[in-house]
Amino acid sequence: MNRRRFLTVRQPDWQRFAATVKGLRRRKRDDATLAEFPSRFRALCQDLSLARHRRYGLGVTNQLNDLVQDGHNLLYGQRRSPLSGAARFLLIDFPREVRADAGLFWICTLLFFAPFLLLTLAGAVAPEWVLAVVGPEQRAQLASSFGGPKIVRDAESDVFMFGFYVWNNVGIDFRIFAGGIAFGLGTLFFLIFNGITLGAAFGYVIHADLGPSFFAFTAGHGSLELMAIPVAGMAGLKLAQGIIAPGRSSRSHALRARAGQAVRLLAGAATMTFMAAFVEAFWSASPVPHEVKYVVGALGWIVVLCFLAFGGRGAAR
Incomplete structure (x- = not known):
């Protein structure tokens, strides 16, 4: 899969993930969204790993890295003392x-x-x-x-x-x-x-x-x-x-x-x-x-x- 096809196929999922993160930050959550969030986060991590491995450019990897960081903070939260x-x-x-x-x-x-x-x-x-x-x-x-x-x-x-x-x-x-x-x-x-x-x-x-x-x-x-x-x-x-x-x-x-x-x-x-x-x-x-x-x-x-x-x-x- 080349860079153009990778972006065409995967970018809609990234946009949906970004919208989900935004909604969760605003406390807009439902059971279906919460249930799907971990699997969608794992898919995003795989995309980031693939983009780095195939060197699809800083623009793509930085976008994915920011999304992964936002998802990680929501999924795992701040560590308790x-x-x-x-x-x-x-x-x-x-x-x-x-x-x-x-x-x-x-x-x-x-x-x-x-x-x-x-x-x-x-x-x-x-x-x-x-x-x-x-x-x-x-x-x-x-x-x-x-x-x-x-x-x-x-x-x-x-x-x-x-x-x-x-x-x-x-x-x-x-x-x-x-x-x-x-x-x-x-x-x-x-x-x-x-x-x-x-x-x-x-x-x-x-x-x-x-x-x-x-x-x-x-x-x-x-x-x-x-x-x-x-x-x-x-x-x-x-x-x-x-x-x-x-x-x-x-x-x-x-x-x-x-x-x-x-x-x-x-x-x-x-x-x-x-x-x-x-x-x-x-x-x-x-x-x-x-x-x-x-x-x-x-x-x-x-x-x-x-x-x-x-x-x-x-x-x-």
Whole structure:
């Protein structure tokens, strides 16, 4: 194909591409245009490569180069910084990931919260069940922490406790997640086990009349910490799905595909737990009146539940 025929055949497509770029810049877009844009951009790149190879002249190559540059900017956009990418994931993509498999979320929520609530209520109506789970050492620890005079920590102690809460609580999320490798049995065990142990602790403080101090302490960070556990369970069961039900893919391929989803869910759960540790270290033990902590805790539950239910809706994908 000589230069004249090349221009005759291809120039109408270039003009249409330029008009499309102009329309997209003015926010005039439709699904058909967006669907065709990548293939038309690739064809333009091929034309530029051919024009350079056959030396059709600077006029042609410069025209094509400008169009390719405009198309590239529209197609790929400006690169996000790592910080903005992380913020988009946490605020938009993460709640979408949770809602994308709502059935699995509700299963994990039931497995954790059912024993948790049962053992919490048992503290008032059947304390023998609670005392069978909470040993003497844990009872003494709860009594000294919430039954005696309020101890005000200094800033250094707050930082130390922040590190301890991160290590302990994020570790719970990772154990729940890692249990998915054992065909999901480990994840199921840790969800139920944590529901029982945490519920028993809540039930014991009700039975021992330690509730006011304990619930004021846990109110601020409880929503983040407790809701992170079912999300970590989702991550573990995603891994198990790749092993147990690979579908038409090989088991290794299905596991790799599920691992990406699982790691994203785990990252979101770990972030929630990290935030809970921050609140627990620097707010929960502060000498703020109990009534204020209860109000903040109630608002925290509303924010967390609304975030998981509505976060990312309406945002561009």
